[in-house]
Amino acid sequence: MVLTCLGLEGTAHSFGAGVVTSEGEVLANVWDMLSPKEGGIHPREASRHHSELGPGLIAQALQNAGLSPAEIDLIAFSRGPGLGPCLRTTATMARAIALTLSVPLVGVNHCVAHVEIGCLESGFQDPVTVYVSGGNTQIIAFAGGRYRTFGETLDIAIGNMLDTFGRAVGMRFPAGPIVERKAKSGKRFYPLPYSVKGMDLSYSGMLTAAKRLFNEGVSLEDLCFSLQETAFGMLAEIAERAIAHTKKRELLLTGGVARNNRLTEILEGVAERHDAQFHRVSPSLAGDQGAMIAWTGILQYQAGDRLDIPSSHVLPKWRTDEQDIVWRSDL
Ligand code: AMP
Ligand code: MG
Secondary structure, eight states, X not given: OOOEEEEEEOSSSEEEEEEEETTOOEEEEEEEEOOOSSSOOOHHHHHHHHHHHHHHHHHHHHXXXXXXXXXXXXXXXXXXXXXXXXXXXHHHHHHHHHHHHTOOEEEEEHHHHHHHHHHHHHOOSSOEEXXXXXXXXXXXXXXXXXXXXXXXXXXXXXXHHHHHHHHHTTOOSOOHHHHHHHHTTOOSOOOOOOOEETTXXXXXXXXXXHHHHHHTTOOHHHHHHHHHHHHHHHHHHHHHHHHHHHOOSEEEEESGGGGOHHHHHHHHHHHHHTTXXXXXXXXXXXXXXXXXXXXXXXXXXXXTOOBOGGGOOOOTTOOGGGSOOGGGTTO
């Protein structure tokens, strides 16, 4: 029997609703991102955004999928990691729908969902994943029943670094695409702190140095170019080491920062050097959205995983490697 799952994503500034079938067909995927005119994301404002726009987005997703609520077999929601108020608002909607429709509820790990939607789209079986977004920077690969974090940022995420730099130099949010555009006309490379520690990396030193150089009058184009080359070079180094050690043959790039063409080009080069296939998740599935939650919910449900409402509390600090990947027991 084909199952249809409604997935709700709401870990940070975006709220999304997606509808996916157990055959891997994405029937609907709509979202809205809170983008403050100035400053960063306030968790309370983001959760208010979700509670105000969530019901409309859910209705829109069902309409786009051409389904009535009664045709949904299962509800999945992003249970963590993320901002507590945002997670709780999203979980409350998911519980209410599950109770109203009398359908099972599944809690999905947001980072795991980024990997699984990439595997669905690419057909990859067992990739090394570079997951780069506003809130996360991780190199992930399956080993011993879990998605292990082989490397990650020790401080801020790469998207956060680009956005914070952008804010300091007068760009609007999100700054990532603006930095990418400006970097194209950068000519001179300014050395910035290249901070790789084993398999982990750190972006805060680079951010401080780039802001200082900007205040000293260095051209914005040159700085954007230098920031990208340094930040992406660090990611390439640990991704390459992960591929070399795990001997996996697929490299997957996902998360909001995957929209960057220069990063894609650099990682394509890494994959080529190691005879690995490369896939960049398409823009509509790269950022935070509900389809990835719905699809991962289906995988979990089919493997027997479901949540009782009373124990469906959210997990703001849920790590990628704390979820048993029961649906991949064959690997
Ligand atoms: P997410 O957290 O997955 O919703 O992704 C949002 C993040 O992706 C923000 O930090 C954006 O600045 C970043 N981003 C989006 N497009 C690009 C791009 N072309 N280059 C670099 N970063 C980007
Ligand atoms: Mg994300």
